[in-house]
Amino acid sequence: MTANGFLQVALYCVVIIALTRPLGGYMTRVYNGEATFLSLALRPLERVFYLASGIRENEEHDWRAYGLAMLTFSIAGFVALYAIQRLQGLLPFNPQQLGAVAPDSAFNTSVSFVTNTNWQSYVPETTMSYLTQMAGLTVHNFVSAAVGIALAIALVRGFARRSTQAIGNFWVDLTRTVLYILLPISIVVGLFLVSQGVPQNLNPYTEVTTLEGATQVIAQGPVASQEVIKELGTNGGGFFNANSSHPYENPSSLTNFVEMVLILSIGAALTNVFGRMVGKESQGWAIFTVMGILFLAGVLVVYGVESRGNPAFAELPVDAAAGTLQSGGNMEGKEVRFGIVSSSLFATITTAASCGAVNAMHDSLLPLGGMVPMLNIMLGEIIFGGVGSGLYGMLLFAIITIFVAGLMVGRTPEYLGKKIEAKEVKMAMLAILILPFSILGFTAIAVVLPTGLASLANAGPHGFSEALYAYTSGTGNNGSAFAGISANTPFYNTTIGLAMWIGRFLFIVPMLAIAGSLAAKKLVPASEGTFHTDGALFVGLLIGVILIIGGLTFFPALALGPIVEHLAMHAGTTY
């Protein structure tokens, strides 16, 4: 660990904190339907969307109608994406003449992109045509992110409103998210990425003769337009197999920094949107603080572990010490331009959010370095989190925390003036229990079936970690992987596809039910006995509840994977 390393982490935190209020303010105006500086240009286009789709934009819906609209839209997107992949051989923008994607892989990919997971069991360069990348995958990078944000806004409205059934209009929230937030940022930052070296073309792959006379075929494509929304929408599906470690996706330390900022910016800003909508920004900052503390803890662990390097190389004539000429540490699966600190930071950011883009191979992280990303996802990706899903996940934990605090002092818990009653607590627990049910259940099945074991690339506890990470990533809609696992098999394509669907939609339904039930409640005026949810006590309690729930649930599984591997590594065991 070096002074420069800490400076890079600090600079990142400063930029995220600085962006939270301005972006939060802008987003609040968008969701309140107020005019913004982009309205003049975008308002006519927005109206075309509503007119053509038969949507009455002033009509609001209850939570069931909101949820049904969201589900129908997701199913329509799934069908469209599946069809494009199966038909890509007959469609244009396919200079490499790639044929139809196999049915199980196309199913998995469709679920993956519709649920904002972007798990990739395929190698993009040799599987997906440019048309599939653009009209299929890029589209879902936008809309699955917009769906997540819309849902979070619906829940926030539940807290902010009183005595009403209406929590908003899904179609309007969806359209406004894409038009006013995601698309403008993508155009501006996307062009910036091109200026820094990210390609944006429709050329066939370039064949070059290298300096030593060998032939090298270099994959090309419309990379920048997908790269930017991949991070901004916390999607994470790479244009190339190596994702953000590929020099075309992430050519320099500057693009790397910008991509890291994109990943957490909306998730962080949403805490401010929450604060503004419920009428007190400090409520948002309390949530932000909880996220920030858990985030920093994760970064420091990964950075500390990775900079020490692999003890198995200690006896070799190898120099792994950090100095002015190299960053040292565990460089297997990392790029020189990012070194240890930018790779550790990225690994924590991408799993704190439900992004799943990677700039280093998580499979080659040291055991405890790889445990932090896994744990981040297991806790529910509530550390800033996926766009939207991070906030609504965190608010469910807040409900549990309020309930626990209420039990301790023996009074009916309230959060933001809303009485938290049995229904909300039951629904919050139901949503939270979906994660271990899917993660641990599917992992248990995979590691006893020969077909599941056959796909593991590493032996010993690391192999178990590969399967555990796969279902954690799928259920958490993250999409990163211990990528040695050969997941492009009918077994993994199907089970991970199911895990992604369960993790997304079975979590959302109880969450929307809470939104509806909260919106219908009356406001209880604050009194002497009201527990302040914007103070240090609440922050500490919320962190405790998150860690206890996550720890109790997942510690046994982690003990079998990264923890035992850590002990084995220091005992000099290899597999």
Place this chain on the structure above:
Amino acid sequence: MKTYVFPAVMMTLLMTLLTGLAYPLGMTFLAGRLFPYQANGSLIERDGKIIGSELIGQNFETARYFHGRPSATTGPDPKDPSKGVPQPYNAGASSGSNLGPTSKALVERVGADANALAADNPGVPVPIDFITTSASGLDPDITPATALFQLPRVAAARKIPEDRLRKLVEDMTTGRFLGILGEPRVNVLKLNLALDTLSAEPR
């Protein structure tokens, strides 16, 4: 159900037109006008021929060039295309090794490479990035430590004094952005192009 299906289908269609066609194609048009070199992959020409991309590493094996990091990329086996065989720096299928820290294959590979390379520069430990595979398999860079480690070999093969090469490496080293972000690095392809230019100069 019609209340939901019609808007869902229309929205999917409109979003595809906007974010799946108008946006990427518009970006392709703008990028090609504003940044044609970068948009087309930062390709480097020498003597009228494209010899690579400055962002994509390529394989160097001969003693007269600086070598890049080990690459774990594979390509189809010429005998049986359904199987993969090692093909370092395959820029049509990027990939890391994905070997875990307790993998026997990793520890053995690193050990063999470290002992083999130690002969290149006796008494100097091998920099860690020179014996570990990169995340993409296409890392265009090496650390300054790894560039300097190769000085004796390249100097002997080219019959250029080591001091002259050390100066070249220092000139070709890119520092951190604003002195803060990322890590210092040397682009191997650009270094080797400069090396060829240097060798061609009359001395």
